[in-house]
Amino acid sequence: MVRSGSGGLVGVSEAKSNIDVTHDTAVQLADGASVEAINDLNVQSTYATLLNIDSDAISNSGVALPTSRATVTVRGSGVNAATVSTDIGSATLKAQNINLISEISSIDIDADANSEASAGFADSDATSTIDLNADANIWIRSGALLSADEAVNLTAQQTSIAATPNAVASTSTDGRGSLAGDPDADASVDMDTASQVTTEAGSTIKSLTLNVSALTDESLTDVTASAQHTGAGLQAGSGPSESDTLQADRIIDLNSNILLPGAADPVLIIDANGNVVDQELITFTQTDTLILVDNLVNQGGFGGTVNLVVNKSNRDSLMTNPRVIKGAPAVTFQSGYDEVVIQNESPKVLVLQRMDVANESATAANSINVSGDPTTTEFTPTTNSTPGETSIKVENSGLIGLAGFIDNPFGETSISGTGIVADSMFSGIPASEASNLGNGTISQAVIDAFATAGYALSNPTVSTVEVGKRWTIKDDDSEYTVAANGNLVVFPSVNSVNPRAIRTNTLNLVAGNGVIGNDNYGIQVLAGDQGSTLLNGSANQSIRIELFGGDLEVDSVSSGDKLQLLAAGSILDANADDAVNITASSLVLAATPDASVGATANERAIGSLTDALEVRVAGEMSATAGGHVVLTEVGASMNPLRISSSLGDIVLTATDAESFGQNIVLSDSASVIAPSGSISFYVGDNFQHRGLIRAGAAVNVVADNQGLDVGTGSLLDFNGQLQAGTSINITTSTDEDTIYFKRLDAAVPVNILTGAGRDEINIGSEAGLLDAVKSTFTIDAGEESTASADSLIVDRITLDDSGRTANSPVAISSAASAVGDAALIYENNNIHYIGAEELVVLLGAGDDSVGIRATSDQTELTINLGGGDDSVEVGQVTAGGLILSQIAGKVNLEGGVGGDDQLTIDNSADMVGGVGLLGQTNLSGFGMAGGTDGGVGFGGFEEVLLTLGSGADLLQVSGTGSPMAVALGGGDDELSIVGNFANFAELLQLTGTTFGDTDTNPDTDTLTLAIPTSTYFEIDDDTLRSLVAISGTTVVTDVVAYEQVNNIHATLSDGADKVIIRDVGASLDLNTGGGADDVTAFDFSFESTINLGDDTADDQFTLFGTSTNLTVAGQTGGVDTLIVDLTETTDPVTRGRLDDSASGILSEVTQGRVT
Secondary structure, eight states: OEEEEEEEEEEOOOOOEEEEEEEEEEEEEOOOOOESSEEEEEEEEEEEEEEEEEEEEEEEEEEEEEEEEEEEEEEEESSSSEEEEEEEEEEEEEEEEEEEEEEEEEEEEEEEEEEESSEEEEEEEEEEEEEEEEEEEEEEEEEEEEEEEEEEEEEEEOOEEEEEEEEEOOOOOBOOOEEEEOOEEEEEEEEEEEEEEETTOOOOOSSEEEEEEEEEEEEOOOOOOEEEEOOEEEOOOOOOOOEEEEEEEEEEEESSSSEEEOSOOOOOEEEEEEEEEEEEEEOEEEOOSEEEEEEEOOOOOOOOOEEEEEEEOGGGGGGGSEEEEEOEEEEEEEOSSSSSEEEOOOSSSSEEOOOOOOOOOOOOOOOEEEEOOOOOEEEEEEEEEEEEEEEEEEEESSEEESSSSSEEEEEEEESSSSSEEOOOOOEEEEEEGGHHHHOOOOOHHHHHHHHTTOOOSSSEEEEEEETTTEEEEEETTTTEEEESSEEEEEEEEOOOOOEEEEEEEEEEEEOOSSOSSOOSSOOOEETTTTTTEEEEEESSSEEEEEEEESSEEEEEEEEEEEEEEEEEEEEESSOOSOOOOESEEEEEEEEEOOOSSOOOOTTOOOOOBBBBBBEEEEEEEEEESSEEEEEOSSSBBBBBEEEEEEESSSEEOOOOOOSSSOOOOEEEOEEETTSSSSSEEEESEEEEEEEEEEESSSSEEEEEOOSSSSSOOOOEEEEEEEEEEEOOOEEESOOOOOOEEOOSSSOOOOEEOOSSSEEEEEEEEETTOOOOOOHHHSOOOOOSHHHHHHHHHOOOOEOOOOOOOTTTOOOOEEOOOOOSSSEHHHHHHHHEEEEEEEEEOOSSOOOOOOEOOOOOOTTTEEEEEEOOEEEEEEEETTTTTTESSSSOOEEEEEESSSSOOOEEOOTTTSSSEEEEOOOEEEEEETOSGGGSSSSEEESHHHEEEEEEOOOEEEEEEEOBBBBBEEEEEEEEEEEEEOOOOOGSSSEEEEEEEEETSSSSOOOEEEEEEEEEEEOOOESSSEEEEOOOOOTTTEEEEEEEESOOSSEEEEEESSSSEEEESSSOEEEEEEEEEEEOOOESSSSSOOOOEEOOOSSSSSSSSEEOOOOEEEEEOTTTTTTTTEOOOOTTTTSOSSSSEOOOOOOOESSSSSSBBBB
């Protein structure tokens, strides 16, 4: 209260009071929050206020001027109205009942303004004002879910509102009036409130009943302004002023997806002692060992109601459009059960019969009720009906048998027990009848067994579903499935009225220590309304599940034994993640192939090219599909047994890991077949193939595909049938990898890329045959990361044809390559190689022919010719003959054991000339790269032929290991013997071109001997022989046979050399070097020179005759002796003459003159 008074001649008093209330109350849940309650869940925001204000102004004076004012304002922060809000955002709420309330329970405001004046002249003013702004809001945002078993109640309300401004202006005080008075009393109330419920599009409300209310105080009679004038004397001015402005909005803005379930849910709960704990709509019979659940068929209609209320107040006529219902919700009426629960904790077997949870013939009544007579209705709901997504939950402590059709096409079905099997109609058909059924015969024994069980067959026919395991018998309108399970067992066909099957969108099966389905007759599943079924399952023993009419989407299925999944559509990863989909001891997957016109590789697939089916299978796996087959083994090794795709690709992956053992093994009986697509293997470690791989397109093998086990290479063994339509591509990583490529059954290109690391690529069968080389091979052995590493690491390619028999000769050649470093051509098939330091070729017993045309400077080529009469030609073919300059890398040639092997090294097209070094087992130079370590190595040949070109060549020979023939070719050539004769194990045949040259400037060919140690040899007109005295016997060995040479230059060692000259086939220039040398000559057919050395040793030259002039030179350092011995000559010397001049000339003693 505010009070003011005054007196005196002129009295002025003022009393002013003001209350300004700012208020917000909010309950808000975080987006994504989840709250669940067993019974009721209440979320409420509330507000109440009580405000009283009083202003009194009193004046007793000659002239009195009192003024009083009382003002109350209620508002919110940042907005015009005080707000009480319940906002659940996008949270999830679940309970039996959900109550969301936003309530302003009480607003009580009283504002009094009183102005009193007593004077000769009085002017009193009183003003009272209330400005009330308050909203109660409920918000349900997009993404929110409200799920209640019974009711969802949304209430925004303002329960009690009182707002009373009172203004009293008086010109009298305590009964004393005024001579003249002017009272002014003004009272006003301005109320603007709203109660609003808003649900956004994208939110979901699921409940049997939905009640939405937007309410205000129905009377509002206490929201009234009051103004009064009182007093005596003359009153001037107008009467009191009263103003009431009211707007109380009630708004429902409903835009949710509203799901209204139908009838009450069936429940059967039995405790461990067999007592019924809860039972609703489900009946059953039981024995000591079994509980048989009766048929459960939903006959109910659509249920659920939506009630919308905007109440009326007594003063709505003063307001503008106060009651509004608007929005565009999607209202779905559900005819099916929301949930079916069967739980049995007793040890009895639980048998389920027919279960139909959706009454699809039900019709919806008008179940949306609007009350309160809205002033504006912009409410446009769309309604539809659905059976709903029923949840079936069956739990049993023992075995569960399926004896009827569980029809839950829109929902999720979960069954858990110690085992889950289909309950047969009857058994007792002898197992021996399987062969008759397989032959299409229904014997009388089968007919009798049906009759005994109460089923009469009149016109039966039989067809085989799985050979030796399963058959279909049709008889007029009836159809049965017969499965081998010891004796033959009969089930109703999946096409029958009441099959032993489950139709559902999601299926969860748990069998504890038992099985799910029998080995030859699994759990029959029909795809749900979405055309697929999502599967989860686990059992310690075997699992067999068969899906009809759609795709099987596998989330997680685990079996301790054999797992079989069969689908009429595809078998796919349900969640598109890396989680394991299948765990089993062994695995069989079948997505029924579709041979119809228009079928594609993406249909009836196992996995997809963008999302593999992840498996962990300890043993063998089989997968048959019409479309793609994409499987990833996430455990250790993958062991494919039968993998096939009719129209698509096959991709098999053994995921790499840091540990070793992620292999793919194809046994002798394994097959991987994709006649229309490609086959790809991605293996962490080793790949072993002994079965069959057949692809209509490419076959790809990628080993060590992620390189996680650093330092551990891969072993790839291709030893089975291998067929591809386009190419075969093999790739390994950077570790030390070994590849055995033993078989190829299609003439397609083969590409091998091993990457860095020390790699071995072996091509050839276990029998040593290169039958695998049917087309072009491109082998890239990889480059190392640095030049130093590349120089230390050796990659080897081995081509093994050593097992080929004598009647199967082959032709190979080494040539330049447009795509690699070089190429080896085997029987007209190119083997291109890149980055390989060694290439080894092993040939067989045939009379093979080999051409070494060009080699890479990066690769050492080794060829073992094996048995047979083999021939090798070295030299690049040109228009003018062959040339050696394209032999850029080392070549090693081994003639092998047995046979007559010939090696021809041809440089005849070389017109420039060059220098070469010929040893016992190697020829280098003549443009071949690699220096003394390069060139051509050889051994085991019965004949080696070397042909030089028309240039001036120098050939140095240090020894022979094979019979060697050298044709010097045109030009002034020189062959130089630079080694000891002991290094010449075989004869060297030298052919010059001197006597065949008719040019005016003839060629001059020279044979040079440079013997580093003491030597005993003889020479005649075509042969040089080594003489070795052993135990009193002289062993004679032909070293060089020569012809058509101009000159022979011989320089002996500084030791005691002994030479016998029978004759010479060319001009001889002999320098005996140091040491006491002994030279004996019997004849010279060409003018020659004998130099007896330049040391102090005593040399002796004995001459028995010469047919031409001879020059003999001694040295002054020692006693050199020339002996002319004619004791063996019968012709007399009649004109002999010795001229003792500076040089000495002996003539007419021998046929030639001796100087």
